[in-house]
Amino acid sequence: MSQFDLDPWQEEQSSAEPFTLGYKKGTGEPVVYGSLLLGAALLGTGIVSGSLIPALASFPVFLSVYWHYPFIDKRPQMAANDTGLYLERLGVVRWSAISELSIYTTAVRTMEFNQLRIQFNRPLEECFVQKEPQSLTRLAMRKNWRLKQAKSNTPVLEVDLHLLACDPEILLQRTRQFWRGA
Numbered sequence: 001m002s003q004f005d006l007d008p009w010q011e012e013q014s015s016a017e018p019f020t021l022g023y024k025k026g027t028g029e030p031v032v033y034g035s036l037l038l039g040a041a042l043l044g045t046g047i048v049s050g051s052l053i054p055a056l057a058s059f060p061v062f063l064s065v066y067w068h069y070p071f072i073d074k075r076p077q078m079a080a081n082d083t084g085l086y087l088e089r090l091g092v093v094r095w096s097a098i099s100e101l102s103i104y105t106t107a108v109r110t111m112e113f114n115q116l117r118i119q120f121n122r123p124l125e126e127c128f129v130q131k132e133p134q135s136l137t138r139l140a141m142r143k144n145w146r147l148k149q150a151k152s153n154t155p156v157l158e159v160d161l162h163l164l165a166c167d168p169e170i171l172l173q174r175t176r177q178f179w180r181g182a
Contacts, residue, residue, distance in 0.1 A: 016177035018081040023144075024165045028071020035065045070141050077144045077164060080178050084129045085118070087159065089143050093118070095179050097127035099154070103161075103168050114161040114168040116175070124155045 039061035046055025070077075070088075079086040085093045099121035106113050120127050124147070145159045161168045 016080075016082075016181055017174065018079070019174060020076040020079040021164045021166050021171070022074065022076055023071050023163050027163050028068050031068050032065055032072050035061050035068070039065060066140065067142050070138075070143070071163075078159065080175055082178065082181075085175065085178070087145055087157070089132055089134075089138060090128075090145070090157075091132040092129040093120075093127050094129045095181075097122055098179055101172060101176055101179055103172050104158070105168075112162070116159040116161055116168070116171065118157040118159065119150060120155045120157070122154070127155075 039058045042054045042058035042061060046052065046058065075088060076086065077088045083092055084095055085098070087093065097120050098118055100117070100119035102117045102119075104115045104117050106115075144163065145157055148156045148158060150156045161171065164171075
């Protein structure tokens, strides 16, 4: 059972329950470990044969491993508690800075992609309870969110949910419990 399975007989929850989310198990392991193995094979071939071409071909493969590393990292990508909504590499966003929470779903053929859209009511710099320090080593790695501007010139954060270990509707429900309680 996942942490987001709710008791079907349970009545409406009276208080919000804190949660932490990471990537689904098995999401990135094949990409990261497969690319790491391919890069090592190319680099080893280049070193053994003395040819520069396989060694140079390993460079973009190792860059792919670096980009996809957060998939196997155990750090939480998203969390919520009374203080605010935590997003990895951004920090803790105060609940009062959020004007709207919604799920946006797109489909490509048979695949469905869900995003949590977070609309802010003030400039992004003023939204944080605690801003996460920027790490140069993680700067070029994949992140699970995108920052956009709404038509009202307020920032909108789109968090990809299809890779996280959660059910989007239950995530929205539990996040709104904190947001409405703030």
